[in-house]
Amino acid sequence: MDKIIIEGGQTRLDGEVVIEGAKNAVLPLLAATILPKSGKTILRNVPILSDVFTMNNVVRGLGISVEFNEDDKEITVDATSDILDVAPYEYVSKMRASIVVLGPILARNGHAKVSMPGGCTIGSRPIDLHLKGLEAMGAKITQLGGDITAEAEKLHGAHIYMDFPSVGATQNLMMAATLAEGVTTIENAAREPEIVDLAILLNEMGAQVRGAGTETLVITGVDSLHGAEHDVVQDRIEAGTFMVAAAMTSGNVLIKDAVWEHNRPLISKLMEMGVSVTEEENGIRVQAELDNLRPVTVKTLPHPGFPTDMQAQFTALMAIVKGESTMIETVFENRFQHLEEMRRMGLHSEILRDTALIHGGHDLQGAPVMSTDLRASAALILTGLVANGTTIVGKLTHLDRGYYQFHEKLAKLGANIRRVSEA
Numbered sequence: 001m002d003k004i005i006i007e008g009g010q011t012r013l014d015g016e017v018v019i020e021g022a023k024n025a026v027l028p029l030l031a032a033t034i035l036p037k038s039g040k041t042i043l044r045n046v047p048i049l050s051d052v053f054t055m056n057n058v059v060r061g062l063g064i065s066v067e068f069n070e071d072d073k074e075i076t077v078d079a080t081s082d083i084l085d086v087a088p089y090e091y092v093s094k095m096r097a098s099i100v101v102l103g104p105i106l107a108r109n110g111h112a113k114v115s116m117p118g119g120c121t122i123g124s125r126p127i128d129l130h131l132k133g134l135e136a137m138g139a140k141i142t143q144l145g146g147d148i149t150a151e152a153e154k155l156h157g158a159h160i161y162m163d164f165p166s167v168g169a170t171q172n173l174m175m176a177a178t179l180a181e182g183v184t185t186i187e188n189a190a191r192e193p194e195i196v197d198l199a200i201l202l203n204e205m206g207a208q209v210r211g212a213g214t215e216t217l218v219i220t221g222v223d224s225l226h227g228a229e230h231d232v233v234q235d236r237i238e239a240g241t242f243m244v245a246a247a248m249t250s251g252n253v254l255i256k257d258a259v260w261e262h263n264r265p266l267i268s269k270l271m272e273m274g275v276s277v278t279e280e281e282n283g284i285r286v287q288a289e290l291d292n293l294r295p296v297t298v299k300t301l302p303h304p305g306f307p308t309d310m311q312a313q314f315t316a317l318m319a320i321v322k323g324e325s326t327m328i329e330t331v332f333e334n335r336f337q338h339l340e341e342m343r344r345m346g347l348h349s350e351i352l353r354d355t356a357l358i359h360g361g362h363d364l365q366g367a368p369v370m371s372t373d374l375r376a377s378a379a380l381i382l383t384g385l386v387a388n389g390t391t392i393v394g395k396l397t398h399l400d401r402g403y404y405q406f407h408e409k410l411a412k413l414g415a416n417i418r419r420v421s422e423a
C-alpha cells in the first residue's frame with residue numbers, strides 16, 4: 001500500500017499549477033458515448049484517474065470499443081455495432097457513478113440491467129430520483145438480487161419535477177430523454193458545470209437539449225445520435241483544492257486556465273476570509289497571509305451554492321485560521337470523517353449533526369492518518385502541509401480516484417512531500 005509522507009510547518013506554495021479535465025464530467029460523458037449508433041466519439045483532455053479506467057471497463061463490458069491513449073489524454077469510443085444491455089457487475093460495483101449508464105443503455109436498447117450501486121462512506125447514495133424519472137418516461141423498473149432491470153419499448157417524453165437537484169439523476173434522465181418520443185422537461189434539475197458539459201456533448205451528437213445550467217431542462221427526443229469530438233471541461237474541484245492549498249500556506253499560486261464562473265461560491269468565501277483571488281490572462285492567482293485571514297461560516301448546497309466536494313478541503317483551511325468557523329454540510333449525511341483524523345493532528349472541533357464548529361488557529365502536529373474518502377484524502381494532505389512535523393497519509397486508493405499526480409504538483413509548488421510504496 002502506498003503512503004504519502006509530508007514534512008510540514010514551513011510550506012509556502014509558490015508557482016503555477018496545471019489542472020486536469022474534470023472527473024465528474026468525464027464519467028457521464030463516457031456514459032453518453034453509448035448512445036450514438038453511427039460514428040466514433042473522441043473525448044480530449046481526459047484525466048488519468050482510476051475512476052476513468054473503471055468507467056472505460058463498464059462501457060467495454062457492453063461490447064463497445066474504447067481506446068484510451070493516455071499520452072494524449074484522449075479516449076476514442078466506437079459504439080456503432082449492437083451493444084449488450086447488462087453492465088458488468090465487477091466494475092459497476094467498484095464505482096457507484098456507473099449508474100449513469102442505465103439511461104443511455106435503456107434509451108438505445110429498450111432494455112437495461114445494472115447492479116444497484118452500493119452506498120459509500122459519505123452517504124447511503126440512493127437512486128430513487130433516477131428510477132422515478134425513468135418510470136415517468138415509460139420504463140418498467142424491477143429490482144431483484146441487487147440488480148435493477150429497466151424495460152421500455154420506446155421511452156416517451158415526460159414532465160419531471162426532481163425532489164432534489166441530483167447531479168447523477170439529472171444526467172441519467174437527460175441522456176435517456178435524448179432518444180425518447182417527444183419532449184421531456186426536467187424541473188429542479190442540477191445546474192453544475194458538469195451538467196452543462198454533458199449537454200454540450202449530447203448536442204454535438206445531434207441531441208436537442210436546452211436549458212443546461214439552469215433549473216429547467218427541455219429535451220426534444222430525436223431518432224438517433226452520431227459520434228462527436230469534445231474537450232472535457234476543467235476540473236473545478238481540483239482547481240479549488242489548489243486554491244485552498246495556496247491560502248493555507250500563505251502562498252502565491254497561479255491556477256492555470258481556471259474558470260472563475262465555475263468556482264464563484266468558493267472564491268467568494270475565500271475572499272470573505274481575506275484571501276486575495278485575482279483573475280489573470282491565463283488563470284486565477286491566489287495569494288494570502290494566514291495571520292490576516294478571518295473565520296467564516298459555510299453551508300454546502302447544490303450548484304451554484306458552495307460545493308460539497310470542496311467541504312473537506314475548506315475545513316482544513318478553517319482549522320488554521322484563528323477564530324470560530326462553522327461548516328454546515330447539507331448534501332451528504334456523513335461527510336465529516338476527515339475531522340476525526342484531523343483531531344489526531346490537534347484540531348479542535350465539535351460536530352453537531354450537519355454542523356461542524358471549528359475552533360481554528362491552534363498549532364497542528366503531524367501524525368499518521370487514514371483517508372476515508374476521496375476529498376478527505378486531499379484535506380488530510382493539505383493539513384499535513386501546515387502541521388508541524390511529519391504526516392503520513394495512508395489508503396491512497398481514494399486519492400487516486402480523483403487526483404492525478406497530486407503530490408508531484410504540490411512538490412513542484414514547494415511542498416516537502418513524497419509517495420512511498422510499502423509492501
Ligand code: EPZ
Binds near residue numbers: 124129166168331332
Ligand atoms: C455527484 O454525485 C458527484 N459524483 C459527487 O462527487 C458530488 O459530491 C455530487 O454529485 C454532488 O455534487 C460524480 O459526479 C461522479 P447527487 P451524485 O445525486 O450524482 C441524494 C466527488 O467527491 N439523492 O447530486 O451521486 C443523495 O443521497 C464525488 O467527486 C437522492 O436522495 O450526487 C445525496 O444526498 C462525491 N436520490 C444528494 O442527493 C437520488 O436518486 C446528492 O446526490 C439521487 C441522489
